[in-house]
Amino acid sequence: MPPSRAVLAAALLIALAACGTENTPAVGGAGEAAKPVTSGSLTHAVDEEPDCWDPHVSAQDVTSFLQRPVYDSLVYQTPDGALEPWLATKWEVSPDSKAYTFTLREDVVFHDGAKLDAEAVKANFDHITAKETNSQYAAGLLGPYKGVSVVAPNQVKIEFTRPYVPFLQAASTTALGIASPASLKAGSDVLCAAGAGSVGSGPFTSGAYVRGQERTYAKNAAYNWAPKDAGHAGPARLDSVKVRFISEDATRVGALSSGQVDTASKIPANQLGVLKANPELQVLDKQVPGAVNAFYLNTKGALFSDVKVRQAFQRAIDVDTLVKSVFQGIYPRAWSPLSPTTPSSYDASLENTWPTDTALAGKLLDEAGWTGRDSEGYRTKDGKRLTVVAPIYGEASTFSQAVQGDLKKSGIYLDLLASTDAIEIGGRLDEGRYDVVELSWARGDGDILSHFFFSDQTSKNSGHNFAQVTDPGVDKWLTAAQTAQEPAQRAAEYAQVQKWAIENAVVVPTYVDTQNLGASKKVHDLRLSISAHPEFYAAWVESP
Amino acid sequence: MSLVEAVDLNVWFAGGRVHAVRDASLRLEPGRCLALVGESGSGKSALARSLLGLAGPTATVTAGELRIAGQDTRGFGPRDWRKVRGRHVGLVSQDALVALDPLRPIGAEITESLLAHRTVPRNKVGERVVDLLTRVGVPEPEERARQYVHQLSGGLRQRALIASAIAAEPGILIADEPTTALDAAVQARVLALLDELKEQGTGLLLISHDLAVVEALADEVAVMRHGVIVETGPTDRVLDDPRHEYTRELLAAVPGTRPRPPRGPLAKGDPLLTVTGVVKRFGARTAVAGADFTLRPGETLGLVGESGSGKTTLARVVLGMAAPDEGTVLLDGAPWSGVPERARRSRRRTIQLIPQDPLSAVDPRWPVSRVVGEALAATGVPRAERTARTVLLLERVGLTPDLLDRRPAALSGGQRQRVAIARALAPQPKLLVCDEPVSALDVSVQAQVLDLLRRLQEELGLATLFISHDLAVVREVCDRVMVMKDGVVVESGPVEDVFAGPAHPYTKALLDAVPRRARTAHEPAQERL
Amino acid sequence: MKHTGTVIAALLLGLILAAAAFPGLLTGGDPTATDPLATLLPPDAAHFFGTDQLGRDVFTRVVYGARHSLAIGAAATVGGLLIAVVWGLLAALSGRFGDAVLMRVADALLALPGLLLALLVVLITGKGVIGATLAVAVGIAPGFARVVRAQALVVRRSGYVEAAIGLGVPRPLVTLRHVLPNTFGPLLVLASVTLGISISTGAALSYLGLGAQPPTPEWGAMLTESQGFLHLAWWAALFPGLMLVLTVIAVTVVGRHAQNRSEGRYAS
């Protein structure tokens, strides 16, 4: 599975900022009578497996999640989204938002015995930005990166060429996690291979790894630098963690039901009922902040350059019914390209402003000249079928197929070109040979909007502007939001962008991605991080 | 006491739909040999197998009386029969190469016989195997016992098979075509061994289609046809004075037993075919090592030798199907070898082949009319005339026009061979090459086809190269004969001279191996000539 | 009756062929029509085989699936056969060198598992029905090519070909008249037996996501989709697979019958 899955599959990135009013889901919270056990092991099942395990290289969400126990970051972000010190005890932001100076803890020891200092942090940033690293994501997170310098043995400064407010959140991600400087010299083979090659300062050390099967972690007994709100202090409670790779949904759920694993992520919505009915299991869910699952319409393509056709597509889909059916009423329907849980940026005024209206859609299509019908009932114009080409990396999801079925009723053929072949999909996206792209992208900051709508963020140019928006107004709003440090001001700018995107029908938001975690009731104090992945640090398992 | 006493024995197959043996009665005494004679399908093997309880899983056997070694076997179960087999009745079948398990050393096969009835204590088995092999005349028995069937020569194999059959000292030995697969010379020695066993008191039930073998071994003969024993009696009486019509037919059909027809003076004139110093090699092996001969119009040349002697290779060179490595072939005075196929094509009609196996010689998808039609077309007969010409050709080879639309699979072996002959005649050749033309056919059919060939030869004045391993047949149809051994022509000359006074030891050995009756039968014919 | 099994198989095959040719006769539904309100319903009177995760009628999809699954198998068999005939005849009729080269290539390809070979082809063609069909065709071609060559050599050395040459019939004519038809006949029989395997392999490629793509109602692809909710809706996995098995059985039984007939086992 190439890293690009992260782009087109519903990819989740560690997000910055708070999740608003959402409660932090956790299994067996403090109210329980059971007393934590400081031993034992936990087995977790995930649906995918990193291709390369170096978080500095990989763009896969799963890499970030599975390397989190091994690598600590400078900044910690609580499940509620607040930022707090971790490897850095404090930081200073220059008034122009162009320079960040971190002061480091002095008691941190990497798994290989090396001590954390400013040189070590510099080595990490140098590694991320080195050309040989071929970083597919971490370097991109650094945005307008200028350089890193050691200010003092325990102080390090990172500078940018222009104001870059989103950096602090980026610094909390595993992608910018701090590895032992010695381990970085081992070369990409070793770093990508996990196992002994992954050396960080986290609460767990990297254990054995069998590709396609499982990876293990062992407790780091020396760990004593957990962030304040980690829910626990000192060494991790679990002696070991084992992660198993089970890509088949049914099998993963089966493994959980039969007790082969203690916890499992990515529980498909249609299986939640089964799990909830099981008295030995519990389910946690959490709405993911950032860009919701949405169709981005290629405004430079032959079909969707016509705003009427875009609006027809936007109104033809019965989003409410489909989301309710496919996700069993668990995922909320989306009205804006941003998730409601994205802090200080969601524009709630968009809700219910563009309800499904197939009659209107039909009228718009008629006006655009799509008046004919072919033998299968699809609309045609000049004998050509109304085909909407949708490249999909990986497999077409049930939801995509449901949309496909729904659009057929309006005479629109949604051609789902599903492939794991990056050559084909990558080429298509770069060359603009598509009509829509469906994806979600989690980030706890409204800045995610610039990835999708800023004019220079084209696919060919490292961005995700699949709608190919080139609007000076949008660019202006987004730049203003990146520079402003005042949340309310940023929110106002982002609201403009959201409104513009919906009104011009460059995007059709569908549902708010929701992470579902199934767990045995024997598992306690396992909580979902800001990015909705389980944090193993504080968790413990009742001994049988 | 008789070893076998069967009265009104019946064998049915396929749930009673096929009545293979009807009311057969026979008796076998110790030290005597009873021969069952008949063509394939006459029921002789079914009858013999039923004496072992091995008529087959679909067979039903009933008998008024069936006593073997004194035991009434009616109502025997598998376990009872097992005690009879090997211990009281031994079986020697046709080809030891397949009748002995090819994956086991012959010693193991003989041991199996010994252990099946525990006639010998286990620790003496090895010794006994060597004894048995010695007794049947296998040299170096200890070493042979460790060898596999494929490592033994045909004669030794058959001896080993006999050794395994007599290992548990059965009083009765059923020999089912015991020498058919063997070359003539080896055949005689195996017959001698069987004769010796008979002398020692074994009762021998011989099954054979070869009357010469029967005469050499049997004391009594039973002739079978369609499951019925039509005639029984002492061997000499039955063979010399057959009483049943069918017996007479059978005897008349045996090649070589018939009078040699009068032949004209040896042909004169320019040679049709001249073969000079022909050598043909396949890799390191030399198949033909220098053959020289000529063939004149109307002349029949016999080419004799055992399999692998190079006969067929020489025939292919003559036919222009294989190029000689050395030497030349002239056809009608013009070079036939060493010229491009294009130059040969128009002349090919001059020389035609009559193959051994007529089934593979005709396209299985084509009806007779097309098979012959292709030959006519190839020699330029206009389409309109082809059907009429085909009918004429079929009549000439003794076939009726109603066969025109039949495909090869729907013809009998004899009919197929006649079609092949008709095809060969279609281009009006001057020379026929007959490669074992009758050896794939039943005895009675053999005679008819040979008659046909001889008649055609006379009517059309064809020159013939006649290849055969059967001396009797050669003697019957040829003017001159060439004997080949290991690719070398060891002797050649007029048939009478060669047969009367063979010069080469190999020719002598070949002639000696021909059973007595076949030889003696010719005496009167010679006189009549 | 002697061939009861064959008769049943032939009837079944007829029914499947009818479904492939005129699916509308057996079902009035649309195989790709979704119904968000009727997902994963168990079999009942309205939906004989239940519905899938998108509320599509499994029975309708199974009926329409016959067309796609049979088409891939049949087209692949014919394609493989054509490749093999050209390949095998070229080898048998070209000289020693050409024969050696062509057969070594076949050997090399035979050294790879058929499925791997098919995967390689899909790499080039890209996934989809056409890619999968070609892949299956190429997968069976080397084996067939060997059979064609062997058969052609047997025919070429047979008595009737020699007889034709002995009559002075030009070689190209002999090839056309005798070698080609007598090589092709047994191959057709082999093909009828291989058809079942081709259908099965085509479905396997679709199952692996390389053949027919959703929402195409192809049996293998339907199985892939159904695997995500196996324990919720057994019917979505059972019926497409069952039809696939029945089809392969029917094709195999009828094919074997043809083979036996052509080998004359029923002659007497």
Next chain:
Amino acid sequence: MRGVLARLVSAALVVWAAATCAFLVLQLIPGDPVYAIVGSDALVSEEQHERIREEYGLDQPLVAQYLNYVVRLATFRFGESYQLQQPVSTVLADQLWPTVQLALAATVLAPLLAVLVAVATSGRAAWPRRVAAAVELVVVSTPSFWLGIMLLTIFSFRLGWLPVAETGGVASLVLPTITLALPIAAVLTQVMREGLLSALDQPFAVTARARGVPETAVRYRHALRHSAIPALTMAGWFTGTLLGGAVIVENVFARPGIGRITLQAVGDRDLPVVQGVVALSAVVFVAVAALIDVLYAVVDPRLRRRTGVQAI
């Protein structure tokens, strides 16, 4: 000695030819392989594309790439996986064991089943044969992916007897092994039974019966060994089915292994891995062919070179 050498040379030729085919096939793939390396993720610049092209030698002329490939092949290096950024040999070595486990288990199970069923149904009575033949037909006609899915549904999801996913234990090997072995066993049974029945019809079986040897002994002592010969002929097919079957079975049961990595590599166009798998399976095929030749000689003395001398 010369025989061994010739064998090695021809084996190397087959591997080389297969690898060359794979190389040529992969050249025919349309599109820029750099995308396969970096993925379609756009966080990689044009300039980086060029550097990657250089790094993987994709900027060199085709002939140079091919020679490079052959040299690497000869030294058992297959280059670096585009996706996993690890040497292909390491990737394959890591994945080999689970597949070998599965293949070995199936290799033991299939012939065992085949022998048992074939012997049990080659008796006089026709009905066990009919029943077995019908079962075999059904099994052979059942695609292994569906067989696997059904076994999984019944034994893991419904009955809960066996684990639904790979656990590393023996229990998780049961269903995959059955899925892989059953179709092979069915075909082998057919072949062996046919072999047995034809061997039992051979004259040597009649001879053995005529010695008074019991029917079962005829079957075990004589016929079984003969039926092994046609079964051995199936070995090439057998190997191919094992490897091809591994692709399917590993995917159905979510097991790690060569089959899984192969499908993934094909889907991702991870060409070095595909080439590695092709070379690996060619080597396996050649090795199996050599092993089978040895087995032939063990079973059938007629095929033993040294003993082929005629002794008169």
